[in-house]
Structure formats: C-alpha cells, structure tokens
Amino acid sequence: MPAVEIVKVYADTVYVYRLTNMAHSSAKFGNCQVCNKHVSEVHLQTKYGQCKKANGKYFWADQGALWGHKDCVIGKRETGKKMNLKKFTFGNNSWEVEEQ
C-alpha cells in the first residue's frame, strides 16, 4: 500500500488519501476513530478532494483526517478507479494525476 493513493469515484470526483504512521500508540493519540479500540501503532489518514482547473490540472482541498488502525482507516476509503501520480508537491498540496 503506497503512502499516497488516488481514487477516482466518478468522472469529476477524485480523492487523494495520504497515510502516515505516527509511530505511537493510543496512549498518545486515543483509540481508533473507526472501531474505538486500542491501537499499538496509530496511522493517520488525510483525505483531499479534487478541484479541477480549466487547464486540466488538479488541486486538492483538505477534507479532514482519520486516525486509528491501518486497516480500519484504509477501509473507510471510497472505492473506485486508481489513478497514477505524475507530480507531487506537499508544500501547497498540489498534485497532477492521470488515469492508469
């Protein structure tokens, strides 16, 4: 599972999921937000939704975060067609994507 996954749900509905291992347990971050149980290695999932510009490039709006077990937060992702990452800049949350 890559740290960044791009999922296209409908023609104009694309989400980017970024997964980060926080390297700490629930003692620091609290229980899993999905199953409400203790987590030994908390994973933080950040979700971004697309805004498509006239030139076809995508920019992404932060749609919130979810933390807990790796499998729990991944299980909350939308299902759809996976997309390739062409260019990636974390500084301004900017990605360019293409269909696989």
Ligand SMILES: [Zn+2]
């Ligand atoms: Zn869980």
